[in-house]
Amino acid sequence: MGLPGQPTLEMVATEAGVSRSTVSRVVNDSPQVTPEAVAAVTAAIDKLGYVPNRAARILASRRTFSIALVIPENTAKFFADPYFATVIQGVAMHLSSTEYTLSLLIAPELDAEKTRRYLQAGNVDGAIILSHHSDDRSYLLLAHSIPVVFGGRPVSPEGTVASYVDVDNVEAARAITEHLLAHGRRKVATIAGPLNMSAGIDRLLGWREAVSDAGLDTSLVEHGDFTPASGAAAMRRLLDRGVPIDGVFAASAQMASGALTVLREAGLNVPGDLGLVTFDDDYFAASAVPPLTTVAQPSVEVGMRMASVLLRIIDGEQVPAITMLPTTIVERTSA
DSSP: OOOTTOOOHHHHHHHHTSOHHHHHHHHTTOSSSOHHHHHHHHHHHHHHTOOOOHHHHHHHHTOOOEEEEEEOSOHHHHHHOHHHHHHHHHHHHHHTTSSOEEEEEEOOGGGHHHHHHHHHTTSOSEEEEESOOTTOTHHHHGGGTSOEEEESOOOOTTOOOOOEEEEOHHHHHHHHHHHHHHTTOOSEEEEEOOTTSHHHHHHHHHHHHHHHHTTOOOOOEEEOOSSHHHHHHHHHHHHHTTOOOOEEEESSHHHHHHHHHHHHHTTOOTTTTOEEEEEOOSHHHHSSSSOOEEEEOOHHHHHHHHHHHHHHHHTTOOOOSEEEEOOEEEOOSOO
16 A cells, blocks of 8 residues: 555556556556557556555566675775776666666675675675676676676686676777887886786786887786775885886876875986876876876776666576777876
């Protein structure tokens, strides 16, 4: 029953001149209704301001109309990384035109098992996994029980195939490194991301391909975890080698911002003494001094596509396992 004064299914049926069961079929998107009946019921719903009973729809369809977006990171990293915010914006934008609601689950390693139990207990119709690490293969196994889409290619030692939305990190990293080389840099290092994430692996590979094809040294590599502090530490290690460097590709703008601080402390000028390019066109790249030449990836579109692909899987559609989106180079003054 509805609240007192709230329009009911019976009132809609009377207004539309159809049976209660016809109204129910229209509300639940049944194909077994004539276009005339759909038009009459829709007009009655609009006139009366009827709101379908969500609990009843869930029982009828055996769906929760809820989607989980899982971030397997700690809260500090989640709130510090603008990439997450823009992807979530894209997911929410797509879901806003549907009946689905979005649940955000920040699930660091200690909470991973509890999160998986929640996802498999019928609380959601599907999940989006963003920022997946290869040492947590259990999120890959979720696909055996619920629809799952990953943001970024999931790294799996078993070669498990899962649906994902990504950009070509290898080609993008190669292109931005070649951009640095085109400015005359010949001793080009990289601050690479973690090797338990596909973005870290692929961006390192793209840098290495560009440097190797140019006949240059491919040993100038230090790793970070995509945070400013790790970028600063990696830059110090590169400088401590005592090997001349005139260019750096940092695999994230956050790491590049940390590297800039260290270069400034060392009395090195960017781009005068050293060219610096990076990945992600966020405020770390745009507000740096100097502003950083970078790879821009369509993170809002990534979120929208992940939501779209997931809903199509939930509806039983056959969709391509891989969705790739384009990147662009935003040229500023740091190269």
